[in-house]
Amino acid sequence: MRCVYVNGEYVPAGEATLPALDAGVLFGRGVFETFRARQGSVYRLDEHLRRLRAGAETLSIAPPAALAELPAIVRELARRCELDDARVRLTLTAGAEGGAPSLLIQAKPATDYPPPMYERGASAVVASVRRNETSPLARTKTLNFMDNVLAREAARSAGADEAILLNGRGLVADGSAFNVFVVRDGHVRTPMVEDGALPGVTRGAVLELASEAGIAVEETTVTPSDLGGAEEAFLTNAIAGVMPLVSVDGAKLGDGRPGPLTRRLRELYERDATD
Amino acid sequence: MRCVYVNGEYVPAGEATLPALDAGVLFGRGVFETFRARQGSVYRLDEHLRRLRAGAETLSIAPPAALAELPAIVRELARRCELDDARVRLTLTAGAEGGAPSLLIQAKPATDYPPPMYERGASAVVASVRRNETSPLARTKTLNFMDNVLAREAARSAGADEAILLNGRGLVADGSAFNVFVVRDGHVRTPMVEDGALPGVTRGAVLELASEAGIAVEETTVTPSDLGGAEEAFLTNAIAGVMPLVSVDGAKLGDGRPGPLTRRLRELYERDATD
Numbered sequence: 001m002r003c004v005y006v007n008g009e010y011v012p013a014g015e016a017t018l019p020a021l022d023a024g025v026l027f028g029r030g031v032f033e034t035f036r037a038r039q040g041s042v043y044r045l046d047e048h049l050r051r052l053r054a055g056a057e058t059l060s061i062a063p064p065a066a067l068a069e070l071p072a073i074v075r076e077l078a079r080r081c082e083l084d085d086a087r088v089r090l091t092l093t094a095g096a097e098g099g100a101p102s103l104l105i106q107a108k109p110a111t112d113y114p115p116p117m118y119e120r121g122a123s124a125v126v127a128s129v130r131r132n133e134t135s136p137l138a139r140t141k142t143l144n145f146m147d148n149v150l151a152r153e154a155a156r157s158a159g160a161d162e163a164i165l166l167n168g169r170g171l172v173a174d175g176s177a178f179n180v181f182v183v184r185d186g187h188v189r190t191p192m193v194e195d196g197a198l199p200g201v202t203r204g205a206v207l208e209l210a211s212e213a214g215i216a217v218e219e220t221t222v223t224p225s226d227l228g229g230a231e232e233a234f235l236t237n238a239i240a241g242v243m244p245l246v247s248v249d250g251a252k253l254g255d256g257r258p259g260p261l262t263r264r265l266r267e268l269y270e271r272d273a274t275d
Numbered sequence: 276m277r278c279v280y281v282n283g284e285y286v287p288a289g290e291a292t293l294p295a296l297d298a299g300v301l302f303g304r305g306v307f308e309t310f311r312a313r314q315g316s317v318y319r320l321d322e323h324l325r326r327l328r329a330g331a332e333t334l335s336i337a338p339p340a341a342l343a344e345l346p347a348i349v350r351e352l353a354r355r356c357e358l359d360d361a362r363v364r365l366t367l368t369a370g371a372e373g374g375a376p377s378l379l380i381q382a383k384p385a386t387d388y389p390p391p392m393y394e395r396g397a398s399a400v401v402a403s404v405r406r407n408e409t410s411p412l413a414r415t416k417t418l419n420f421m422d423n424v425l426a427r428e429a430a431r432s433a434g435a436d437e438a439i440l441l442n443g444r445g446l447v448a449d450g451s452a453f454n455v456f457v458v459r460d461g462h463v464r465t466p467m468v469e470d471g472a473l474p475g476v477t478r479g480a481v482l483e484l485a486s487e488a489g490i491a492v493e494e495t496t497v498t499p500s501d502l503g504g505a506e507e508a509f510l511t512n513a514i515a516g517v518m519p520l521v522s523v524d525g526a527k528l529g530d531g532r533p534g535p536l537t538r539r540l541r542e543l544y545e546r547d548a549t550d
Contacts, residue, residue, distance in 0.1 A: 006295055014371075016295035020281055020379050021288055026366065027420040028303050059421065060428075091301065096289075104295050130443065132407040135422050144419035145302040146334065147410050153335075168405065168443040 003081040005073055005105040008066065010080060018102050024093025028144040031055035035201070035238040036110050036273075037086040040075035043273040047201045048238070052092060055140040061094045064103050077107040085110045087239055093143070113240040118266070121246030121258045122161040122235060124175065126224065127151035131165040131173035133196035138173075141198060148176040162235060164227070164248065167196040172222040178235035178243065179203040182227050183261050188217040195221060202236040202269070209268045215261065232259025234266075241273060242266035278356040280348055280380040283341065285355060293377050299368025303419040306330035310476070310513045311385050311548075312361040315350035318548040322476045323513070327367060330415040336369045339378050352382040360385045362514055368418070388515040392436075393541070396521030396533045397510060399450065401499065402426035402438040406448035408471035413448075416473060423451040437510060439502070439523065442471040447497040453510035453518065454478040457502050458536050463492040470496060477511040477544070484543045490536065507534025509541075516548060517541035 002010040006018070024030030033048045042048070049067065056063050066073070070090070078086050087110040095101045129147050137144050151163035155176070164180060167173040172180060173196030180197075181190045188210055191197040197219075210217040227233065231254045233245040242265050244258030277285040281293070299305030308323045317323070324342065331338050341348070345365070353361050362385040370376045404422050412419050426438035430451070439455060442448040447455060448471030455472075456465045463485055466472040472494075485492040502508065506529045508520040517540050519533030 004295065013296055014294070017292035018295045018300060019289070020279065020291035020293045020366075020377075021381065022300075025293060025297075025300050025305075025368070025418065026307070026364075027424050028418050029421060029424065030300075032301070059425075089301075091295075093300070102295075106296065128409065129411070130407060130409040132405060132410075132422075132443070134403065134405040134443075135407075136404070136425065137421055142421060143300065143303050144421050146304060146412055146417060146419050147407075149302050149304065150334075150411065168407070168409075 001081050003077060003107050005077060007102055010076070013106070016104065018093065018104070019096040019099060021096040022093045022102060023095065024102065024143055028142060029059050029061065030091060030093035030143040031059060031061070032089060032091040032141055032143065034087065034089045037074050037078050037083070037088050037107070038274060039084060040078040042071070042074055042088070044201050044205060045071060047204065051141065051199065051201065052090065055142060056092060058136050058140050059094065059142065061092060061101050063092065064101050066103050073105055077105060081107050083107055083109060087112065110239060113243065118244065118258070121244035123247045124162040124164045124245055125155045125158050125160040125249050127154065127163040127165050127176070129165065131167045131196035133167040133173060133194065138196045139193055139199060152176040165196070166224065170224070171195050172224060172227050174198055175235055178237045178240070180222070181206065181234050181236065182222060182230040183232045183259060184226060184230055186216065188215060188261060189220050189222055189226065191222045192219045200236060202238050202241060205272065206236055206242060206265055206269060209272055210265055213268055230254065232262050234262040242269045276356050278352060278382050280352060282377055285351070288381070291379065293368065293379070294371040294374060296371040297368045297377060298370065299377070299418055303417060304334050304336065305366060305368035305418040306334060306336070307364060307366045307416055307418065309362065309364045312349050312353050312358070312363050312382070313549060314359060315353040317346070317349055317363070319476050319480060320346060322479060326416065326474065326476065327365065330417060331367060333411050333415050334369065334417065336367060336376050338367065339376050341378055348380055352380060356382050358382055358384060362387065385514060388518065393518065393533070396519035397436040398522045399437040399439045399520055400430045400433050400435045400524050402429065402440050402451070404440065406440040406442045406471035408442040408448060408469065413471045414468055414474060427451040440471070441499065445499070446470050447499060447502050449473055450510055453512045453515070455497070455520070456481065456509050456511065457497060457505040458507040458534060459501060459505055461491065463490055463536060464495050464497055464501065466497045467494045475511060477513050477516060480547065481511055481517060481540055481544060484547055485540055488543055505529065507537050509537045517544045
């Protein structure tokens with residue numbers, strides 16, 4: 001099936017190619033977005049596009065005109081590949097010297113996070129690698145992603161679902177593939193972008209929805225002891241939405257089960273995202 | 276001219292392609308080496324290969340059998356492209372899921388560092404981004420290279436030749452494309468790998484050659500004031516060899532001209548490298 005779009009063509013995954021001398025390959029000069037398309041439609045696609053364009057600017061990549069047709073391309077991929085619920089990844093590379101940027105879009109079934117995982121909740125370990133909050137790449141979803149991938153692989157080897165990265169000053173920054181939220185004294189807190197959190201689209205949605213629902217929520221400094229002593233905690237990304245986090249480094253958070261504020265925010269998010 | 280080798284074929288630069296879904300593209304799961312081939316022959320090629328293999332292991336990439344033929348491939352590229360003095364870049368990517376790694380080798384004229392630059396010496400600025408010495412990628416030459424590229428571009432915009440990166444603890448770690456050496460009280464010092472220095476092949480050669488020549492040399496902690504107060508300083512990489520560094524952030528080092536120990540080490544290096 002032709003489930004990959006590359007520079008205007010729909011091709012089978014195995015046939016999609018890029019120029020080998022693309023700066024995206026040689027130096028990581030490229031950005032990406034991952035989002036979920038339900039019935040061909042993407043929640044807050046404009047915000048994914050805004051972040052993509054900001055990242056492209058950081059890396060001096062001229063965004064291609066085809067981005068304007070992104071909703072139609074995503075619908076077409078979902079149709080061709082018969083995906084009611086798709087995990088879509090968009091990758092924009094700088095191109096070879098003197099050449100044009102490349103736009104690559106892949107669609108797969110969104111099966112990464114099965115329903116029972118929301119009931120039991122996810123486990124995490126704190127990674128040995130730090131998030132480098134002094135780098136503009138910390139605020140940008142770029143192809144320089146191996147620190148996250150290696151941290152996640154190490155977490156999986158240790159039997160956990162996710163890795164949590166501290167920043168250079170020892171504060172909680174982010175997950176490898178998720179943003180992190182903690183609840184203390186009934187207040188919801190998430191690390192600031194300045195502390196190394198990727199400005200996640202789902203993170204932004206949860207901040208908004210919580211605030212609208214009258215739940216106290218704050219982007220702030222989060223220390224490892226704020227995390228370890230949390231009543232409840234959760235992770236967010238565009239594929240999973242709101243995922244309960246129930247243990248860190250083998251120690252339970254709260255009673256070790258998804259908490260009530262987490263459940264409420266997950267409901268609010270799912271309602272909004274599938275509206 | 277067919278100056279690019281990709282997975283067993285010699286092709287023109289514009290025709291070299293890689294699978295778009297290569298993990299080297301999508302996540303930066305790949306390593307590279309850059310070296311100089313004079314008359315088709317590479318100084319300390321075995322050490323470049325050793326570092327490449329160590330990096331491949333860090334990223335769980337199985338090194339392809341073709342690496343054993345690297346000397347012949349480099350000679351063939353130099354012959355085909357009529358390059359007496361070539362800048363060669365080897366890139367090894369992890370490949371697409373279920374696919375094989377890709378080996379890409381490019382050759383160009385080694386014209387980056389013209390002779391007058393060694394006479395006047397290079398200038399550097401200290402970058403705002405830090406080198407993340409907590410990451411295994413700091414010790415590995417990977418495709419996650421944009422922090423270095425952006426730091427160097429910012430240095431060039433500021434009128435300097437190179438960017439110097441401090442680590443998370445504020446110690447001198449490395450240049451963006453060079454290792455850094457300083458001379459104080461007649462002693463030659465270079466930052467430790469533990470402090471975020473890439474273990475450069477030319478760095479290793481200079482450490483050896485200096486030691487053999489009875490010059491006091493040490494891998495150690497280097498502070499910004501060690502750098503600012505240096506009698507002389509120099510940069511090393513496999514293309515430039517030993518490049519004098521004569522100013523940092525607009526302030527002269529020593530008398531602002533290439534120093535005697537730098538000149539001596541450059542001679543020792545050039546003699547050894549062109550033997």
